Structure formats: structure tokens, C-alpha cells
Amino acid sequence: MNNIKKYKVNSSITIIIAVVIVILLNVFVTVLGTKVPLKIDMTTNKMFEISEKTKEYLKNYETPVDIYVLAGNSEKDERINAVLRKYSESNSNIKITNINTAENPTFGRKYANDGIKLTANSVIVDSGNKYKLLSLSDLYGINAQTGSYTSLNVENKITSALKYVSSDNQLKAYVVQGHNELAVSGAMAKLEDENYSVAELNTLTEEIPADTSLLMIVRPTADFSKDEISKLDSYLLSGGNMQVYFDVDSKGLTNLYDYLKSVWGIGVEDNMVIETDTSHSVMIGGNGVTLVVPEIRETEFTSSLLKNKRTIAYFPYSKELRQEFEHNGDISVEPVLLSSDKAYVTTSNIAEKTGAESQFIVGALAADNKHNSSVYVSGNTMLLTRDASILSNDYGLANYDYFMNLINYTLNNDESFTVDEKTLVNNSISMSLSSAVTIFILVVIIIPLIILVCGLVIWFRRRNL
Known part of the structure; x- marks a missing residue:
């Protein structure tokens, strides 16, 4: 009986420690995610990364710049925001702010001059003395015949805008x-x-x-x-x-x-x-x-x-x-x-x-x-x-x-x-029929069967204690 009681106590302690470790690990990953980018760009042309030339340029960029994205949470363009985050991560002088124009309708009036209309996901690069306004059509390449997006031009336009707002000559x-x-x-x-x-x-x-x-x-x-x-x-x-x-x-x-x-x-x-x-x-x-x-x-x-x-x-x-x-x-x-x-x-x-x-x-x-x-x-x-x-x-x-x-x-x-x-790319994974069948057997049959057998063995051993 003492062995059974001791086993139960040890099992309970092990479970508690495991739960605490999982909670701490979850907190650590959450905090880490706010400090270090954990997403990995798996696109073939590194669509959401910035080039080495831009990274080198940002190393010595000293002008404080606000980049305003005119979009609430429900209308944010994730492609645009993914690239913009790389700028703020690369240089602390660059600050990215999303502006919900429904809640703040007067924001941007000073930028909407010369008949330029501010629309959802317009981006404003502002150094205080100079600014550059970029529309969604500037940030995407659009096929004139079909109207579909063909390329992502965020780095091209934002880097150019940063040069413009920081340049005196x-x-x-x-x-x-x-x-x-x-x-x-x-x-x-x-x-x-x-x-x-x-x-x-x-x-x-x-x-x-x-x-x-x-x-x-x-x-x-x-x-x-x-x-x-x-x-x-x-x-x-x-x-x-x-x-x-x-x-x-x-x-x-x-x-x-x-x-x-x-x-x-x-x-x-x-x-x-x-x-x-x-x-x-x-x-x-x-x-x-x-x-x-x-x-x-x-x-x-x-x-x-x-x-x-x-x-x-x-x-x-x-x-x-x-x-x-x-x-x-x-x-x-x-x-x-x-x-x-x-x-x-x-x-x-x-x-x-x-x-x-x-x-x-x-x-x-x-x-x-x-x-x-x-x-x-x-x-x-x-x-x-x-x-x-x-x-x-x-x-x-x-x-x-x-x-x-x-x-x-x-x-x-x-x-x-x-x-x-x-160029906008669709990164799909293609495989042969034999590969698909192999993965199906492994994931749907073999791995669950191994887990089932291990569970039965553990149950049988505990039953005889």
C-alpha cells in the first residue's frame, strides 16, 4: 500500500511540475514573440523580408520617422504590415502606427492635399518636416488588364520614401x-x-x-x-x-x-x-x-x-x-x-x-x-x-x-x-500519389497506433501495481 501511495504522490508531483513547465514555457514564448520575430518567411522570393541593401541602409538611418497605416484591425493588409514590421525591427527610429480612420476620421487631413484621396491601407511616411503618401496601388503592382495584384512593392516604395523624408538635397x-x-x-x-x-x-x-x-x-x-x-x-x-x-x-x-x-x-x-x-x-x-x-x-x-x-x-x-x-x-x-x-x-x-x-x-x-x-x-x-x-x-x-x-x-x-x-507567388507544396499515401499511412495509422500501444502498455503496468 505504501508503494501505491508513494507512486501516486510522485505521479501527482510530476504532473504538477509538467503543468507548471508548460505554463512557464507558454509565457516565455508569448513574451519572446513581442521581442523577437518568430515568424519565418517561407516564400521562394522572401516576399516579407527586406533586402540586404535596405538593412545596410537602415543601420545608419538616424531620422525619427512615423509610418502611419490607415487601417483598423479588420481591414489591415497583412502583407503590407509584415514588411513594415521589418523596418521598425531594424531601426528604433522608425515607428509603425495603425490608424483606425473610422474612430479617428480627422486624422490625415493635412496629408490629403492636391486632391489626393486617403483610402484604406494608405501609408504615410512622416519625418515631421517632409512626408510621403503612398496609396494601395503604389504598394502593389496591379495588372492593368485584369485588375489583379501581381507584385508587392512595399520595400521598394517605403525605402524610397525614407530616403525622401530624410534628405535635405x-x-x-x-x-x-x-x-x-x-x-x-x-x-x-x-x-x-x-x-x-x-x-x-x-x-x-x-x-x-x-x-x-x-x-x-x-x-x-x-x-x-x-x-x-x-x-x-x-x-x-x-x-x-x-x-x-x-x-x-x-x-x-x-x-x-x-x-x-x-x-x-x-x-x-x-x-x-x-x-x-x-x-x-x-x-x-x-x-x-x-x-x-x-x-x-x-x-x-x-x-x-x-x-x-x-x-x-x-x-x-x-x-x-x-x-x-x-x-x-x-x-x-x-x-x-x-x-x-x-x-x-x-x-x-x-x-x-x-x-x-x-x-x-x-x-x-x-x-x-x-x-x-x-x-x-x-x-x-x-x-x-x-x-x-x-x-x-x-x-x-x-x-x-x-x-x-x-x-x-x-x-x-x-x-x-x-x-x-x-512578384506575388503562391507557395504550394505538390507531391506524388505515392508520397501522399505514405504520409497518410504514417500520420493517420502508424503514429496513432504507436500512441495507442504505448498507452495500453502503461495502463497494463499500472493495473498490476
Whole structure:
């Protein structure tokens, strides 16, 4: 009897200790959950994580910032909030607050200017002196045809907003006018999103401001005067950066061609590069528009695109560029974008080849190490007239990532890094029928049977005490 009583006492003590341990463990995990993120992002593209570039940027971010999410508990977008939490976890200067506009309807009035309407899950990034308002359509990529969400742009937009609200100075970019250039509203909007001040500049009548960070010339069809070429040269000798985008309508620009060829080592030919390799093409939209996909050479600013297997494309056709020299004094030239080796060139008639099939340069970068300046020349407009979100979300093209990576590289502007949008993915697990049957037998039959047998053995032993 004493053994039975002793056993019961020991069993009771064991049960009490086990219950206490479970309670303490539960409290510990609960408290830990408020201090340390316990959720694990299992998505293939780490959709709810922030990139290493953003983490490095946040390490030295010293501006106190409030990020307001206009959503009550019932309407919160968990994807948006999951990414935002990474910012507050990475830097104590960043505070995330959810605002229930039903309970606080007057909140946000000072932000709703210029006709901007605040909607559920709008996000406001406010440093006190400056703020940035982001709508739900900014934070998601939306397919213009179906209206469905295609990508999550939270990190892209929030990191850009943090740069904007903490910056006292903006880099200045000018789009040259006066030569029948093409309007590039898409590129200008993208630059503004990346905290650039963007304006137009007529080099025929105006001087290039000394604080210009970037000069863009897009599809000129009238030549530059010698006085304008002198302005361009003086700007570049003072450490400027210029990008020139031609297309097949740009012809006979003798002064501009001569300057690019003789000084910067990039020759421009008045012909068309015709791509015949179908593996270097992509079809977009419901109307079957075919674009050309160039080969991208490995450089510092293209490595991330190549690593992530991103695609850039342009409308047929491109002008042919030539590398006049590899090095000439302090200036070096490198091809960046090329056709396949099955392309050919023609002067007018697409079906008429003027030479053998070969590989042709359609994008080249020249750099002057002495003056810290650069000139990028493209044989086509790289779709810079199109909206960045449409190219990325609807067609999956990385043209604007290429564009911004190039700018940040040539300007040596590490702080103005770009963050890729993240495609929304459905992470489902698929398995064969045999695997499903094996898991079913293990979970539904074997494991319960083991537990049953163990229970019977324990019951039988206790029964004989």
C-alpha cells in the first residue's frame, strides 16, 4: 500500500511540475514573440523580408520617422504590415502606427492635399518636416488588364520614401529639349520616385546648370549645334553624366555623332539592327507586340539583373553602335547590351541585308576616370516612354531597374540604390500519389497506433501495481 501511495504522490508531483513547465514555457514564448520575430518567411522570393541593401541602409538611418497605416484591425493588409514590421525591427527610429480612420476620421487631413484621396491601407511616411503618401496601388503592382495584384512593392516604395523624408538635397536630372526629342514621362516619373528633381532643359537657349547630376537626351531628330556640343563637353569635363537614347528615326545628326565618336569612342550608325533569333524576343500584351531581348554583359550595375534572370527589352528596331576604342587616355568604353550573333543590319528595307549576320552593339557605356564623368549611348529608347509599373507588373520587364542601376552606378551614388519589386507567388507544396499515401499511412495509422500501444502498455503496468 505504501508503494501505491508513494507512486501516486510522485505521479501527482510530476504532473504538477509538467503543468507548471508548460505554463512557464507558454509565457516565455508569448513574451519572446513581442521581442523577437518568430515568424519565418517561407516564400521562394522572401516576399516579407527586406533586402540586404535596405538593412545596410537602415543601420545608419538616424531620422525619427512615423509610418502611419490607415487601417483598423479588420481591414489591415497583412502583407503590407509584415514588411513594415521589418523596418521598425531594424531601426528604433522608425515607428509603425495603425490608424483606425473610422474612430479617428480627422486624422490625415493635412496629408490629403492636391486632391489626393486617403483610402484604406494608405501609408504615410512622416519625418515631421517632409512626408510621403503612398496609396494601395503604389504598394502593389496591379495588372492593368485584369485588375489583379501581381507584385508587392512595399520595400521598394517605403525605402524610397525614407530616403525622401530624410534628405535635405535632391539630385537634379534634366531632360534635353529643342531637337524634337521624345517625351519620356515614364522615366521622369521613375526618377521623381527615386528622389530626383526632374525638369526639362533647352540647350539651344539655356546653359546647363552646374549642379546637374544627369543629362538625358531621348530620340533627337534634329542635330545639335556646335555651341550646344561645346556646352555638353564643358558639362562632362566638370564631372557630369549624360545618357543618349536614339532610335531609327534619329538620322543625320552629324555634330552629335562626331562628338560621341571622337571624344567618347562610341560610333552611331544610321542603320537598323534586325534581330532574327526568336530566343531573343518576347511577346507582350493581347495584341501580340513582339519586343527584342538583348544580351546583357556582366558589369557592376547589371550583375543583379543577371543573377535574378531579369529580362529587359525594346521595340524593334535599334540603331547600330560601334566601339571605336577600348581605352583612350582616361576614357574607357565597354559594350553593355548586344544583339545575338544572328542579327543583321540594313539601311532602310528590313528584308535587305547590308552585311553578314553578326553580333551588334545596341548599348555602350564610356567613362572618364580623370573627370569622373560618363556617357551612356543606346541605339533605342528602351521603352522609357512607358510607365514603370506597367512594364514591371504587366510584362515582367526590368527596363527601369536597368535604367536606375545604370544611373546610380555612373553617379557613384550608393545611397540611391534601387529595390526590386517582388512578384506575388503562391507557395504550394505538390507531391506524388505515392508520397501522399505514405504520409497518410504514417500520420493517420502508424503514429496513432504507436500512441495507442504505448498507452495500453502503461495502463497494463499500472493495473498490476
